[in-house]
């Protein structure tokens with residue numbers, strides 16, 4: 416089966432985001448950008464499925480600015496076969512991303528689409544579920560284990576009370592959680608090879624999708640800062656603090 | 665405005681997270697509830713007693729036992745014909761189903777709201793809580809998930825809702841429940857615990873994690889949490905993880921033991937009332953948010969602390 420993987424270019428997870436003084440957003444000028452960590456896990460899972468013989472081709476897709484090409488090249492260097500960039504300089508909300516991905520799914524007919532559970536910039540945690548709804552497909556969200564047998568996909572999900580396993584009759588949507596796998600680093604030869612892998616560029620209009628935002632951001636502020644507290648010098652002082660807080664007798 | 669809240673329940677009990685979601689919904693308008701499941705008459709009765717409950721829609725069917733998103737979303741969509749907003753808790757259950765509802769209604773979901781600023785305006789955290797965005801929804805209907813720690817819990821008593829049967833639909837036939845590994849614990853649930861003791865990578869092994877963290881938690885009547893590093897290393901199960909992508913907690917007292925304080929961890933606990941950190945590195949970022957810090961070796965400090973409590 417063919418696999419589709421959605422990868423988003425986001426602020427690198429090691430960078431501490433800074434809110435702009437004018438409250439208009441987070442300052443991304445000269446900030447290191449990387450592939451969303453959950454999407455690296457998605458790419459890795461796709462590659463492992465291909466290595467196991469459960470998949471034949473991996474197509475990586477990104478919706479974003481021209482620079483998102485770099486993110487797609489990373490996916491290609493890891494092991495994806497080809498890439499599609501749906502280029503737009505606008506910020507595209509999860510609903511519109513899901514609609515564009517649906518357009519690509521209609522064209523490519525994959526048996527499985529793997530997305531991250533959450534983009535670490537908007538922290539929406541929506542796109543995969545929305546895509547599943549638009550396609551009328553089943554979903555296995557927050558996956559920590561994925562098994563493919565024919566068109567069936569069995570997914571172990573990380574849920575608040577522990578783990579849950581569901582069986583999906585493919586085609587299906589999977590969103591990744593952190594413990595699904597540990598993504599590989601692309602080797603230098605593979606980075607070189609990725610440069611000649613096919614990367615097609617499209618626009619949201621090609622899929623008839625209007626990317627006008629439904630949510631208007633009125634302002635973006637820093638959260639209230641916590642004051643650093645005091646250091647105590649001994650366990651006895653700590654016990655006294657706990658008593659004062661009323662949590663110890 | 666008429667709102668519909670998804671009631672989360674397990675083993676016949678309504679989750680605390682739902683009570684916070686009811687409070688958020690009541691700031692928007694009248695609150696109807698949906699209880700979906702199998703053999704859930706008593707849950708529906710309990711839901712009707714929640715303060716402020718209007719109509720309790722009950723979708724009861726064998727195929728709803730595990731409340732799969734594929735089967736629950738269409739039930740909600742049908743009820744949204746005469747509701748203006750749908751609210752679910754930002755739990756793994758709510759996060760699984762709400763976006764499916766949003767897409768079917770063609771609206772953009774507002775995830776993880778912290779406050780209701782007006783009937784179409786909300787605040788929500790972005791970038792692991794390093795920024796708080798105020799957003800206004802232009803959609804006619806709203807689909808919202810609610811951060812439980814940001815709203816008071818509605819009372820479980822005092823309501824007089826009326827129970828009404830809803831069309832439970834049929835199984836989508838596309839997904840089925842295979843099994844669950846539910847962590848059993850006598851300790852308070854993380855999202856509602858008053859005190860939490862969390863351990864990090866420094867604990868070094870599952871044995872040491874349990875040998876040090878558990879007795880301290882027992883002394884304090886606390887829930888037990890963990891950093892991602894501790895969970896990844898297998899010291900603690902996945903549902904212990906606190907952080908941007910784990911659980912969001914806000915207890916009275918949060919003890920971070922051998923946790924460095926990465927932004928992704930802070931995202932899940934920095935709204936705790938009092939934060940106490942034990943770490944051997946006095947430069948550890950956790951001390952920037954801790955109200956009380958003790959610098960030293962946790963393998964000495966924790967046993968002594970447990971003993972002295």
Ligand SMILES: Cc1cc2nc3c(=O)[nH]c(=O)nc-3n(C[C@H](O)[C@H](O)[C@H](O)COP(=O)(O)OP(=O)(O)OC[C@H]3O[C@@H](n4cnc5c(N)ncnc54)[C@H](O)[C@@H]3O)c2cc1C
Pocket residue numbers: 428452453535863864865866890891892893894905906907908909910911921922923924925926927928929932942943944945948960961962963
């Ligand atoms: C996409 C993404 C999402 C993430 N989500 C989460 C999340 O939800 N939750 C989360 O926690 N993390 C999350 N992380 C991981 C996060 O970035 C950190 O890697 C993680 O929190 C580190 O865990 P730690 O503090 O236990 O380990 P470390 O950073 O290794 O810190 C260990 C600490 O223990 C101290 N120490 C060592 N030995 C001792 C001793 N004997 N006595 C006392 N102190 C000692 C050290 O000084 C150090 O500060 C995420 C990362 C990514 C990329």
Ligand SMILES: Nc1ncnc2c1ncn2[C@@H]1O[C@H](COP(=O)(O)O)[C@@H](O)[C@H]1O
Pocket residue numbers: 421422423424451453454457476477478479507509512529530531532533534535537538539540541542543
């Ligand atoms: N602009 C985008 N391009 C490609 N994939 C995306 C984009 N936005 C979101 N996704 C995918 O959807 C997942 C969840 O994102 P979100 O719903 O925004 O938290 C991400 O991990 C990606 O896999």
